Amino acid sequence: MKTTPEHDAKIARLTFASVYPHYVTKVEKKGRTKEELHQIITWLTGFDEKQIQKMIEEKVTFDIFFEKATLNPNAELITGVICGYRIEEIETPLTRQIRYLDKVVDELAKGKKIEKIMRE
Template identity: 65%
Template sequence: MKDTAHHDERIARMSFASVYPHYVTKVVKKGRTEDELLEVISWLTGYSSEEIQRHIEGKTTFEQFFAEAKMNEYAHLITGVICGYRVEGITNPLTLNVRYLDKLVDELAKGKAMGKILRKPKEA
């Protein structure tokens, strides 16, 4: 696997507020709503809509955003390729969390059912 240290550092410094409008544009353009986007972000991070808004207004970096998050216990079920990287192969925890979020936003924009986006383990 190629060295992604520079890429990981860039992601850590990027502000959540700078990327959030792009997420909104992407999902709304495909017929989804900002409320659905907030639901997806809340599922992944444990943040309420108000807490997400606080991070946007505070221009929180992705590093800060995910440091305070209570990641969903089923986030590890998010798999596939996003931004040219296989999610399962990402070793940097912060980059992995950001790519989890990117993958969920992508699935939402592609029209995937909310029940499938918000992963749950298969019943035994």
């Protein structure tokens, strides 16, 4: 499924800080913890706790967030549908990376085991 250039630009301009509280709420509402959320963010991006906090404080956009990230090689194993898009068919690399993050947060909230989320 193709995303539009407008869609790609819109989500690239979103700040990680604006979306992060929604991730926290989503996982905590389902009985998961902020620590588990950080664990999967760290797995996907390579950011440690301090770097995650810095990204929030600096209100970096997703394009900068993923530019600074070291994406886990197993991220390509993340498949499925999120927000109406089949992840593996998204052509724009940044949009695909943002949807990887959305998908692993979704999997965490749905109760999937951390090891499965990390594609181990």
